[in-house]
Amino acid sequence: MAPGELPRKVASPTLTVLLCLGLCWGLWDQAQTGTLPKPSIWADPSPMVTKRSRVTIWCQASLQADNYYLYKDRLIVPLETLNTSRDSSNKAGFSITSMSSHNVGKYQCAYQIGEILSQPSDLLPLVMTGQHEAPSLSANPGPVVALGGNVSLSCSSSWPRGSFRLLKEREADVPQHLEWMFRRERGQGIFHVDPVNTSHAGTYRCYVSPQSYLDSWSHPSDPLHLQVTGIYEKPSLSARPGTSVKNMTLQCRSEIWFDTFYLSKEGSLAPPQVLHLQDRAIPYQVNFTLSPMTSDLEGTYQCYSSNSNSSYLLSQPSDPLELLISVSNSQDYTMENLIRLGISALILMVLGVLLFQARHRQGRPQDAAGTYT
Template sequence: MQTSRQLETEDEEEAVIAPGDSLPTPSPRALRKPRDPGSPVYSVPPASYPKPWLGAQPAAIVTPGVNVTLSCRAPQPAWRFALFKSGRIIPVLYRGVSMELAEFFLEEVTPAQGGSYHCCYRRLGWGLGVWSHPSDTLELLVTDELPRPSLVALPGPVVAPGANVSLRCAGRLGGMSFALYRVGEAAPVQYRRSAQPWADFPLRGARAPGTYSCYYHTPSSPYVLSQRSEPLVVSADGSGSLDYTQGNLVRLGLAGLVLLSLGTLVFLDWRGRSRIPCSVRP
């Protein structure tokens, strides 16, 4: 007579599949096992089954046709790995390996293969249907071109005399490399990498006026670039020089009025002297 442990082992052996195969059809014995209709396909693991790590090579953002490897690394030796995609209940790929690392190969990826992925692992001796906690989600983006960024001036596109301005190029993805261009110059004015979905480019007020645009791209090969942002015009604030000119005009007007007054007094004095009779003059 077979024990429950022997039945469980046989079920596990019947479920073993070759690396790269999709989810197998459950064995008849497994289908006969009673299960709560409301329970999930995979049991919730205890906290002692720590989650693995999932990464992508050569990158998580690639152009169509590139071969991508998704690597799932467990914190302890595992017996089997499974790769899941958001929106699907069953794994898209399995790997049967007796080590901490499993690799899932996606050949010549298409935009349809992009999406949110996570992986799990299980060890021998774990109950049927029990997997580790899922890894953090990995976003795989397959595209020819990244979305167009926006470019804004902080605090505004009009720069007062002596003030500085910062131009913010904002995309939709973090960890990108950003470049700022000024019309009339072939090379980027500034270039920087940012962990945030944006990058700030500080400009000195005296050199800030001009027309700018920016773009961003993946930080490593194969590079995926965005479109250029819409142009942004940064101009100098003329109110300071206008105030200075008005002040000069006021001062010149006052000086002219003083000179006119002095000239009038001199003229009146001269005219008064010219009318005095000669006999009266000393």
């Protein structure tokens, strides 16, 4: 094909895979671009692919096209030609049966109708994951944030140089990107969310990639569940006696129907406790059991309510409840310990007396035999 010449129309619709530098972009300039809308491009099941996994890059036009073209990084690499999808002539797919480092990169596609070549699609970055140790992801001041507040998501790794990516699950948006911040021989990327709204609620993971291999990503971090409060009316929180002196119950109740309740402790890094509603009678309430009753449980507690179909959107927090471990409970435990020590000492004393008496009795006949004349 001569430079500047459009591909010729063929009898059956095909996806001709062209990886080009300059040539293909020249075709877009010389063809009647702008008259055909750009196609959509996506990867199935995901644009983040583990090594040796299968993935298909799909290109879809709003019209029935004659030919489809796939471009990668503007480099000339010969690949196979594929037919359009069986169930749709306005869609064509390019399958990668075993993902490797040769397949990573940024893809675009276009389609042709007659002598007209469409605008190129948006860029689709295809990356390979699971190549490096997973980073850690945390939220400051915490994963439960008030509507309109602010939170920072911090992704940390021991890699000295590279880039962070923060992704929100079940979102089609392009991942956020942040270069490394170097701190005490550990890289740390901080993503600021301010002000927080309902669209920020959800599950996040972060990845790290070395500076020399930006398309080679790490294993994902553990998930971080970001919950937004202040969406519904607040429940109430109260303390109730436990089933024994060694535990206590915190009751969270709502006059409005909710099926999920959360209990959080101020300043705690642990995730909130979660209980689901069992009794549908009014008022709607659940009981959180705290045990054992030690000083570690002291602090300020609040509870939230939500629905299981929108578990990331929570009510306003209940009024805070300050929990103090009473002195009487501590005295009870101290008295129990003293009683146990006293019983142990008494048993040892009795055993000592019995042992002394036994030895004393064994010595009497010998003494009598020695003094007889």
